[in-house]
Amino acid sequence: MITSREIRLKSRLVGMPSADNFELATVSVPHPAPGEVQVRNLWMTVDPYMRGRMADRSSYAPSSRSGKEVPGGAIGGIAASNSTMYGWRPNFQVGESLQGGAIGEVAASDDPRFKVGDLVSSWFGWRERFNAPGDSLQKLDTSGLPPQAFLGVAGMPGLTAWVGLLKIAMPRPGDVVFISAASGAVGSVACQIAKLKGHTVIGSAGGAAKCAFVRQIGADHVIDYKVAGDLTGALLQVAPKGIDVYFENVGGEHLEAALAAANPFARFAICGMISQYNTVGLPSGPRNIMFVMGKSLRLEGFDIANYLDLMPEFQREMTGWIREGKVAWKETIDHGIENAPAAFLKLFKGENFGKMLVKLG
Ligand SMILES: NC(=O)c1ccc[n+]([C@@H]2O[C@H](COP(=O)([O-])OP(=O)(O)OC[C@H]3O[C@@H](n4cnc5c(N)ncnc54)[C@H](OP(=O)(O)O)[C@@H]3O)[C@@H](O)[C@H]2O)c1
Numbered sequence: 001m002i003t004s005r006e007i008r009l010k011s012r013l014v015g016m017p018s019a020d021n022f023e024l025a026t027v028s029v030p031h032p033a034p035g036e037v038q039v040r041n042l043w044m045t046v047d048p049y050m051r052g053r054m055a056d057r058s059s060y061a062p063s064s065r066s067g068k069e070v071p072g073g074a075i076g077g078i079a080a081s082n083s084t085m086y087g088w089r090p091n092f093q094v095g096e097s098l099q100g101g102a103i104g105e106v107a108a109s110d111d112p113r114f115k116v117g118d119l120v121s122s123w124f125g126w127r128e129r130f131n132a133p134g135d136s137l138q139k140l141d142t143s144g145l146p147p148q149a150f151l152g153v154a155g156m157p158g159l160t161a162w163v164g165l166l167k168i169a170m171p172r173p174g175d176v177v178f179i180s181a182a183s184g185a186v187g188s189v190a191c192q193i194a195k196l197k198g199h200t201v202i203g204s205a206g207g208a209a210k211c212a213f214v215r216q217i218g219a220d221h222v223i224d225y226k227v228a229g230d231l232t233g234a235l236l237q238v239a240p241k242g243i244d245v246y247f248e249n250v251g252g253e254h255l256e257a258a259l260a261a262a263n264p265f266a267r268f269a270i271c272g273m274i275s276q277y278n279t280v281g282l283p284s285g286p287r288n289i290m291f292v293m294g295k296s297l298r299l300e301g302f303d304i305a306n307y308l309d310l311m312p313e314f315q316r317e318m319t320g321w322i323r324e325g326k327v328a329w330k331e332t333i334d335h336g337i338e339n340a341p342a343a344f345l346k347l348f349k350g351e352n353f354g355k356m357l358v359k360l361g
Contacts, residue, residue, distance in 0.1 A: 001028045005337045006097040006127035013054045016278045016348060021054065022341035025097070032110045032131045037120070039104035039132065041360045044125035044337075045151040046344040047185075050100055051277050053092045100125035101156060103140060103147045105361075114139070119147055121155075128337050128360055143319045152185050152355030153329040154322070156304060159314045160271060161189035161247075163307045168269040168300050169245045171199055176239050178202045178258055181249035182219065183210035183330070185355040186271060190247045191219050192327050199245075202238055204231075204254065206350045213353070217328055231257040245269070251276045252284060259291045270301040278348060330354025 003026050010023040032038045092098055102125035106118040111134030114120070119140040124130045140147060145154055152158065164186075171177055177194040181187040182203025194201045195218035203214040204223040211222040221238035228234040235243070235257045242263035248255060251273025258268065276283035292299060321327040332352040334343040337360055346352045 001030070002129065003027065004029045004127055004129035007337060007340050008097050009054055009092045009094050011094060012056050013051060013278075014056075015280045017051065017054065017345055019341050019345070022098075024338050029129050029131060032108055034110050035133055036131045037106055037111050037114045037134050037137055038108040038129065039120055039122060039124070039137065040107040040129050041102045041104040041125065041127065042119075043103040043148040043151060044340065044358045044360060045101040045155075046340065046347060046356050046358065047100065047157070048272060048274050048277065048347050050098070050344065051348070053090070054098075055091070098126035099123055101151050102126075102360075103150060109134075121150055126337075126340060145319065145322060148331065148333075148355075148357055148359075149322075149329070151357060152331065153189055153327065154315055154318050157185035157355060158189045158318055159307065159311055160304045161186045162193060162314045162318070163304060163310060164247055164269040164271045164302060165190050165193050165245075166197075167307065167310075168302050169247060169267045171197060171245045171267075173198065175244035176200045176202065176242070177245040177247065178204075178235065178239070178243040178261070179219075179247040179249070180204045180225075180254045180258075181272075181274065182214045182222070183353065184249065185329075187247070187249050188214070188217060188329060188354060189327065192217050192321075194245075194247075195219070196321065196326060202235065202243065204228075204250075210350075210353060213330060225254070232260045235261045242266070247271060248273065250274055252286075256286045256288055259286055259288045259297070262291060262295055262297055264295045264297075266295065266297050268297060268299040270299055274348070331357055333357050333359050335359045 005026050008023050008025050011021050013021050103121050106114045106116050113134050120137040121140045122137050177199045179187050179190045182191050183205040191201050191203050201219045202221045203219040204225045205211050205214050206226045211224045214222045223234045225231055231253050239261055243261045244263050244266050246258035246268040248270045249272045252275040331354050340358045343356055343358050347356055
């Protein structure tokens with residue numbers, strides 16, 4: 001019998017997560033039943049949003065208009081019918097295996113649409129191997145890109161940057177665009193798209209190496225928020241005429257600085273607020289929120305689950321940019337399913353540089 005190791009939630013997260021919140025388990029994986037495919041995972045992603053699903057409170061994505069249902073079926077013995085693809089995200093259950101994006105290779109198939117060796121993307125990360133109905137898998141055409149790019153620059157994080165910038169913030173010619181967590185999976189793509197569209201870009205990141213990368217991918221100004229001290233002052237120094245767009249990934253002090261530096265009618269794409277995710281109790285709100293009214297600002301949050309229908313259009317554009325050498329990206333790769341929890345924890349300590357991935361198999 002073939003076995004697979006998987007990561008389960010051992011206890012709900014309160015405050016900063018730790019390795020003790022996770023456990024490694026081994027399950028047997030039988031031959032796939034009729035209509036099922038057995039997949040050996042090659043890559044899995046860890047993403048900040050997963051933290052919300054590990055806590056008691058609901059994820060920052062409580063509902064979705066168009067979240068794509070993962071068809072039902074038993075995956076590693078756990079019914080998947082209640083799960084969704086980036087959509088409505090119920091909390092992970094203690095004692096059950098976690099879920100998330102993954103790229104794998106078909107190891108056995110009882111579905112004529114899939115043959116051994118096919119590359120597939122799925123929602124069944126955090127495990128080495130699984131059986132799933134063919135309908136819950138997507139064949140992956142990598143268009144010559146490394147497969148793991150479809151968990152980052154050409155996948156959900158890239159789409160998030162593209163949607164947040166172009167569909168939510170909708171920059172106008174001449175706009176000054178400020179992007180936080182600018183060296184990360186989402187932020188680095190947002191920076192490059194904003195530059196491709198001809199905007200002045202200001203990126204913030206933590207540390208000299210990350211700031212050098214943000215500059216290398218085209219940002220006109222970079223703020224190392226860890227040494228900036230007064231972030232509002234630092235932002236106004238590089239944007240003396242103010243900012244017109246803010247791509248929000250961090251929250252807290254960053255949001256206050258963006259509100260202070262915003263020009264009238266500036267647009268904020270509220271993508272994430274990672275500085276607040278581990279707060280116990282109520283997250284801190286921006287003390288200068290009244291600028292929203294005084295400056296006629298538009299702050300719009302978005303959940304990428306509601307924009308998955310744009311993935312093909314995004315991927316066509318992004319793979320074109322990558323082929324033309326117009327978009328670059330960084331990855332931090334940890335190895336082995338047993339190290340997936342540690343990889344996840346890195347996101348909240350800034351220990352990832354670019355897309356955080358775990359290589360399996
Ligand atoms: N709305 C959506 O549908 C959607 C979809 C995907 C992602 N997101 C959000 O987008 C943001 C970025 O996600 P990602 O996957 O691209 O992660 P990422 O930026 O690749 O990694 C997280 C980064 O956040 C920064 N960070 C962590 N704690 C921080 C703190 N306390 N203060 C300031 N910065 C901190 C760190 O960078 P530094 O070293 O530079 O501090 C860290 O490397 C997150 O807020 C995430 O929740 C939203």
